Amino acid sequence: xxxxxxxxxxxxxxxxxxxxxxxxxxxxxxxxxxxxxxxxxxxxxxxxxxxxxxxxxxxxxxxxxxxxxxxxxxxxxxxxxxxxxxxxxxxxxxxxxxxxxxxxxxxxxxxxxxxxxxxxxxxxxxxxxxxxxxxxxxxxxxxxxxxxxxxxxxxxxxxxxxxxxxxxxxxxxxxxxxxxxxxxxxxxxxxxxxxxxxxxxxxxxxxxxxxxxxxxxxxxxxxxxxxxxxxxxxxxxxxxxxxxxxxxxxxxxxxxxxxxxxxxxxxxxxxxxxxxxxxxxxxxxxxxxxxxxxxxxxxxxxxxxxxxxxxxxxxxxxxxxxxxxxxxxxxxxxxxxxxxxxxxxxxxxxxxxxxxxxxxxxxxxxxxxxxxxxxxxxxxxxxxxxxxxxxxxxxxxxxxxxxxxxxxxxxxxxxxxxxxxxxxxxxxxxxxxxxxxxxxxxxxxxxxxx
Numbered sequence: 292x293x294x295x296x297x298x299x300x301x302x303x304x305x306x307x308x309x310x311x312x313x314x315x316x317x318x319x320x321x322x323x324x325x326x327x328x329x330x331x332x333x334x335x336x337x338x339x340x341x342x343x344x345x346x347x348x349x350x351x352x353x354x355x356x357x358x359x360x361x362x363x364x365x366x367x368x369x370x371x372x373x374x375x376x377x378x379x380x381x382x383x384x385x386x387x388x389x390x391x392x393x394x395x396x397x398x399x400x401x402x403x404x405x406x407x408x409x410x411x412x413x414x415x416x417x418x419x420x421x422x423x424x425x426x427x428x429x430x431x432x433x434x435x436x437x438x439x440x441x442x443x444x445x446x447x448x449x450x451x452x453x454x455x456x457x458x459x460x461x462x463x464x465x466x467x468x469x470x471x472x473x474x475x476x477x478x479x480x481x482x483x484x485x486x487x488x489x490x491x492x493x494x495x496x497x498x499x500x501x502x503x504x505x506x507x508x509x510x511x512x513x514x515x516x517x518x519x520x521x522x523x524x525x526x527x528x529x530x531x532x533x534x535x536x537x538x539x540x541x542x543x544x545x546x547x548x549x550x551x552x553x554x555x556x557x558x559x560x561x562x563x564x565x566x567x568x569x570x571x572x573x574x575x576x577x578x579x580x581x582x583x584x585x586x587x588x589x590x591x592x593x594x595x596x597x598x599x600x601x602x603x604x605x606x607x608x609x610x611x612x613x614x615x616x617x618x619x620x621x622x623x624x625x626x627x628x629x630x631x632x633x634x635x636x637x638x639x640x641x642x643x644x645x646x647x648x649x650x651x652x653x654x655x656x657x658x659x660x661x662x663x664x665x666x667x668x669x670x671x672x673x674x675x676x677x678x679x680x681x682x683x684x685x686x687x688x689x690x691x692x693x694x695x696x697x698x699x700x701x702x703x704x705x706x707x708x709x710x711x712x713x714x715x716x717x718x719x720x721x722x723x724x725x726x727x728x729x730x731x732x733x734x735x736x737x738x739x740x741x
Contacts, residue, residue, distance in 0.1 A: 312329065355464070357468045381477055531556075618631070708723050
């Protein structure tokens with residue numbers, strides 16, 4: 292089988308064709324930097340989120356969850372530094388009117404004020420704050436200004452003391468959150484990779500000063516292992532350490548996990564040692580004491596250091612799609628090319644776990660297939676398809692990454708067995724229909740990507 296690499300054009304085409312992702316407001320010409328997740332896409336996104344949430348909370352006794360409000364007090368963003376520092380360098384072309392991030396165009400052209408697209412004259416570089424600003428209440432004045440949050444981390448920091456008190460948390464402990472964030476990006480591109488509205492999966496881990504380096508290295512290992520556990524090709528991942536010029540003003544150390552997307556290696560997730568910057572700033576701006584009191588150590592008081600793991604959920608969706616995409620020539624020797632498009636999702640991530648397919652619609656096979664699907668619905672996300680040849684139906688399921696197809700045929704009526712077809716190998720086996728659920732469960736637990 293000759294495998295072919297994914298391209299962004301192929302991914303975008305597949306996503307629209309099969310209901311993963313649509314352009315927002317497409318019938319009106321589309322909204323730049325915004326995308327809608329279709330029936331298959333929302334299942335994929337939810338599965339990735341559930342896998343992350345399980346990894347962070349269910350598998351760690353000392354990490355709890357939070358869902359903070361999108362709208363927060365404006366002083367939060369002053370304390371965090373976003374009002375002052377959350378900017379990108381912006382230039383416009385006076386001729387073609389295109390807008391560019393100054394740090395992402397050729398510095399020689401920037402020095403000459405030469406547009407990289409048309410050669411026209413560029414404006415001077417100016418700072419552009421990425422936060423969306425709006426007003427709350429009936430009056431639109433400076434007193435009513437509020438921001439759509441540009442990140443989810445601050446909601447965790449301002450609730451840190453509430454969670455200690457209500458859940459009797461002891462350091463080290465973590466707070467996990469998944470939620471929407473909004474950034475008024477100068478340039479949105481590469482499909483859902485960089486958008487104005489997106490979702491983050493963040494965990495903030497509070498540790499005693501002096502132990503931060505050990506925990507930082509530990510979380511680097513754990514987050515790397517998450518992707519291997521869920522079937523990502525590890526040769527597509529690499530580490531990138533932030534140099535002195537890249538390091539954020541609050542960070543003591545920072546690494547990114549980068550994935551090799553069709554447009555090259557790009558950031559997938561960041562692991563940061565934020566020190567005590569955030570809680571110190573919120574102590575200063577709020578006037579509230581955010582020190583931790585260590586009752587197990589003579590009531591020692593200190594402001595914890597924070598280790599952050601921050602991943603883009605929507606960016607993870609794109610990564611899982613790109614990593615799973617495959618084109619295989621499954622023609623037999625001497626035959627014309629027969630190309631199948633298949634998504635090699637881990638079964639825990641796949642939007643549909645199994646499809647139930649009657650070989651034909653007559654002879655009671657369709658009714659029996661529906662009964663089997665009903666029995667499996669409680670444990671798995673299922674699909675039912677009786678339209679077209681069985682081969683075409685297999686291909687449709689391959690395209691959305693369904694790992695297992697259960698086919699009901701005339702032998703099912705005679706012996707009570709069905710065919711289970713495996714997506715990756717296209718192997719088929721017969722099992723008693725009463726054993727479908729347990730067999731699928733075993734296959735999911737033992738799954739290894741070929």
